[in-house]
Amino acid sequence: MNYFRTIRATSSACRFNWRIDVKKQTKFEIKRRSRYPMPRVDRWLSAASRHNAVLLLFVVCCGVTVIGALVIRDMQQANTEAQKMYKSSVNGLQEIGELQYDAQETRRTTLYALTTTDSNLQVEYADQTRDADRRVRNGIGEYGRQAKGPEELALAERLNRDWTAYLGVRDEVLASILEGSTSEAVNLDLKGGVPAFERVRQDLNEVKRLYGEDASREQASLAESSRRSSSRMVGILSFTFLLSTAAVWAIQRSQMLGRMQLANLQMEFVASVSHELRTPLAVIRSAADNIADGLVKNMDALLRYGAILQHQSRSMGELVDQILLFASTEDRKKRVPLQPLPVEQIIETVLSDTEVLVRDSGFTLDIEVEPGLPHALGDLAGITQCLRNLVGNALKYGGADRRILLKAGAFVPRDKFPGEVHISITDRGIGIDSSEIVHIFDPFYRSPRVHASQIHGTGLGLALAKRIAESMGGSLTVFSQLSAGSTFTLHLQIAQGDDLQMPASEGRQSRMSLT
Amino acid sequence: MIVVNRSNPINELSFDELRRIFLGTRSHWPNGRRITLVMREPGEPERRTVLRDLCGMNEDQFKNHFVHGLYTGEILVSPKILASPVGVRKFVFNVPGAIGYLRVGDVDDSVKVVRIDELLPDDKGYKLRMQVQLAN
Numbered sequence: 001m002n003y004f005r006t007i008r009a010t011s012s013a014c015r016f017n018w019r020i021d022v023k024k025q026t027k028f029e030i031k032r033r034s035r036y037p038m039p040r041v042d043r044w045l046s047a048a049s050r051h052n053a054v055l056l057l058f059v060v061c062c063g064v065t066v067i068g069a070l071v072i073r074d075m076q077q078a079n080t081e082a083q084k085m086y087k088s089s090v091n092g093l094q095e096i097g098e099l100q101y102d103a104q105e106t107r108r109t110t111l112y113a114l115t116t117t118d119s120n121l122q123v124e125y126a127d128q129t130r131d132a133d134r135r136v137r138n139g140i141g142e143y144g145r146q147a148k149g150p151e152e153l154a155l156a157e158r159l160n161r162d163w164t165a166y167l168g169v170r171d172e173v174l175a176s177i178l179e180g181s182t183s184e185a186v187n188l189d190l191k192g193g194v195p196a197f198e199r200v201r202q203d204l205n206e207v208k209r210l211y212g213e214d215a216s217r218e219q220a221s222l223a224e225s226s227r228r229s230s231s232r233m234v235g236i237l238s239f240t241f242l243l244s245t246a247a248v249w250a251i252q253r254s255q256m257l258g259r260m261q262l263a264n265l266q267m268e269f270v271a272s273v274s275h276e277l278r279t280p281l282a283v284i285r286s287a288a289d290n291i292a293d294g295l296v297k298n299m300d301a302l303l304r305y306g307a308i309l310q311h312q313s314r315s316m317g318e319l320v321d322q323i324l325l326f327a328s329t330e331d332r333k334k335r336v337p338l339q340p341l342p343v344e345q346i347i348e349t350v351l352s353d354t355e356v357l358v359r360d361s362g363f364t365l366d367i368e369v370e371p372g373l374p375h376a377l378g379d380l381a382g383i384t385q386c387l388r389n390l391v392g393n394a395l396k397y398g399g400a401d402r403r404i405l406l407k408a409g410a411f412v413p414r415d416k417f418p419g420e421v422h423i424s425i426t427d428r429g430i431g432i433d434s435s436e437i438v439h440i441f442d443p444f445y446r447s448p449r450v451h452a453s454q455i456h457g458t459g460l461g462l463a464l465a466k467r468i469a470e471s472m473g474g475s476l477t478v479f480s481q482l483s484a485g486s487t488f489t490l491h492l493q494i495a496q497g498d499d500l501q502m503p504a505s506e507g508r509q510s511r512m513s514l515t
Numbered sequence: 516m517i518v519v520n521r522s523n524p525i526n527e528l529s530f531d532e533l534r535r536i537f538l539g540t541r542s543h544w545p546n547g548r549r550i551t552l553v554m555r556e557p558g559e560p561e562r563r564t565v566l567r568d569l570c571g572m573n574e575d576q577f578k579n580h581f582v583h584g585l586y587t588g589e590i591l592v593s594p595k596i597l598a599s600p601v602g603v604r605k606f607v608f609n610v611p612g613a614i615g616y617l618r619v620g621d622v623d624d625s626v627k628v629v630r631i632d633e634l635l636p637d638d639k640g641y642k643l644r645m646q647v648q649l650a651n
Contacts, residue, residue: 119553119595123605175610179551180592 056254060247067240071233078229085222089215096211099139100204103163105132107197110170113177114185122178129174133167143207152210159203166196265444265459272446272458276319280312287312319458325385326443326460329467338472340375340495341383343408343421349380350387350406361395363402370409375495376421378472383423383490386468386476389461390425390488396455397486399429413494420474421492428485437480441466465490516619516636517643518604518626520611523548527630530569530642536614537569539581539590544612552594553606553615561600561616568643616643 106129113125140163144156169192176185287305296302347369358365376383387406394404405426413419432440432447439445443463450457462476465488469476473493480486517533519525524546528536535541542550555562557574566572572580584590595613597603600621607613608625619636622628634641 119606120598120602123597123602123609126605126609171609175612178595178606178610179549179612180595181549 056247056251060244063243064240067236071236074229074232078226081222081225085218089218092211092215095139095142096204096208099136099143099207102132102135102139103197103200103204105129106136106167106170107193110174110177111189113174114182117180119178126174126178129170133163133170136163148214155203155206155210159200159207162196162199162203166193166200169193169196265442268446269444269458269460273319273323276458277316280316283312284309284316322458322460322464326464326467329464329471338377338379338493341378341380342375343369343373343410343423346376346378346380346383346387346423347406347408349384350391353384353388354391357392357395358404361398361402363395363398363404365391366403366405368405368407373408373410373421374419376492377495378474378492382468382472383492386465386490387423387425389465390490393461393488394425394427394429394486396457397429397450398427399485401428403428410494419494421494422489423492424487424489426485426487431482431484431486432478432480433482437478440478441476462488516617516622517614517629517631518607518617518622519614519629520607521625521627522611523627525629526627527633530632533631534569537565539584539592539594542591548612549591551592551610551613553603553613554594554596555600555603555616556596556598561618564643565616 109125109129109132112128113122116122116125140156140160144153144160147153147156169188173185173189173193176182176188287308290296291302291305296305347367351365351367354365391404391406398404406423407426408421408423410421411417411419430449430453433449436447440447441462442459444459445463446457446459466476469490469492475491477489477491478486479489517528523544525544532541536550537552539552544550554565566574566577570577570580581590581593585593595606597606600617603615603617604621604623604626607615614629617626628635631642636643
């Protein structure tokens with residue numbers, strides 16, 4: 001135990017001081033976390049890249065839907081506009097036609113009265129001409145009300161005036177016909193009626209001309225709008241096509257890249273594993289050869305060979321274990337049974353587990369544990385495996401300083417934040433470049449710098465640690481600065497009241513009563 | 516009752532003037548418009564009333580009077596014959612110089628009622644009573 005400088009509370013005063021220290025540390029930790037929100041963004045990014053095909057498809061679908069809606073709306077608008085114009089133009093033409101017909105009818109029926117001497121028939125014709133002239137008056141009134149612009153308004157007034165003038169003559173002609181003075185009626189009509197009606201006819205033609213101009217203006221604007229909408233549609237369709245093409249390209253490319261990356265990683269993994277396995281195998285084989293060939297003569301040498309064999313076979317076993325464990329955690333849905341664990345027990349297990357390793361590497365392990373920590377929820381074997389990997393990494397990449405800090409603390413539950421227990425391993429080694437930090441939890445990933453420094457490994461340790469943490473409902477985060485060191489933090493859930501009722505070993509009972 | 520066109524300035528006629536008008540001997544209004552006489556067909560109650568009370572003639576005498584008058588040039592036009600009271604009213608409405616006889620129920624404001632000897636049909640002593648109703 002002399003390799004560990006355990007800061008365990010020995011007196012209440014010391015505990016107090018230390019607690020302040022730990023509070024500071026915790027604050028510092030929080031600050032650092034908030035100043036460096038990358039892990040969360042990175043997690044999100046990696047998730048996005050994992051699902052990028054689905055995301056892209058979703059985006060494209062949304063885009064196409066929106067564009068489709070736009071196109072349909074545009075078409076409907078153009079259609080409505082065309083229908084409205086058609087309707088109004090048909091209506092307008094019909095109204096003008098009726099006006100012209102009724103004006104003619106007024107004159108015609110007046111003159112029909114000339115064809116008979118029967119006063120009864122003449123009176124009927126008089127009725128008809130008056131009906132027709134009433135319709136004309138209504139039509140003129142309607143035209144005046146709907147007149148757009150001063151030109152049409154003036155025309156409506158003129159038409160009204162001319163029509164009234166004609167009606168004056170018409171009444172005289174009609175009276176003459178009814179009185180029986182046919183020749184007088186004909187004279188009156190020729191002198192006054194014909195020119196007056198001619199003026200009305202010209203006015204009506206003018207109405208028609210103006211309407212035609214108006215309609216052709218509207219038609220031009222409709223044609224313009226339809227041209228606009230069709231060009232818009234073409235634009236939109238080409239945009240959709242481009243978008244879809246880009247999306248398909250991006251999906252294929254990302255899939256291809258992903259596959260290539262995976263293939264590369266697997267190649268590297270195979271190379272690395274075979275290297276890791278071959279080295280101890282070569283040592284074991286030569287040791288075994290030496291013993292078999294009888295080269296080992298005395299007991300001391302035999303014991304040395306035995307130690308070599310033991311060490312090499314153990315390291316091989318560990319490697320195989322890691323690979324198997326990683327394969328077994330491939331199924332992420334699998335959850336390990338969780339139980340409340342006192343943090344001290346976790347620390348102790350980890351210490352005893354890594355004692356030899358740390359000692360052999362010539363490192364010093366400092367420990368800071370906040371007193372009165374709540375129980376963490378997890379699986380002891382999993383946590384130990386996870387922390388052992390982290391400690392192993394710290395030893396591997398810990399640099400010349402040869403010091404590792406193991407720290408345990410907690411955030412109390414507050415508001416919506418459920419609280420957590422966190423255990424971190426800090427080294428002062430080579431650190432991790434920010435461009436690599438995204439990938440360090442990817443399976444088989446190994447930094448090029450590590451390759452260059454010939455540090456052995458499979459690239460499975462961190463991926464495994466992260467999977468274990470997540471399978472326990474926790475998480476693993478990292479804070480690192482190049483050449484300054486790295487801190488890996490395992491976040492665990494706090495055991496709630498229900499979980500605590502589970503029976504635990506004696507050592508924890510007293511702890512529980514304390515918390 | 517006796518009705519004229521609304522544009523006719525005449526509001527009142529003496530029984531005598533009316534008689535001359537209906538016999539065709541007076542051919543123009545004071546404003547110079549030609550008088551057009553409107554009557555129902557022979558046998559209709561309105562016509563009978565006019566012939567009996569105003570002209571003091573029967574159908575044949577009335578016809579003869581007009582044939583004679585037209586022949587001599589004393590009368591310019593023969594009366595217009597219409598088949599219905601509505602026709603009479605419409606004729607009077609359409610012709611500024613027209614004058615006709617209608618029952619009270621057939622009159623509306625498209626034509627103008629003329630006083631006879633300062634009397635309206637509702638007044639006592641109005642000389643053109645529809646005696647047909649009594650006869651019926």
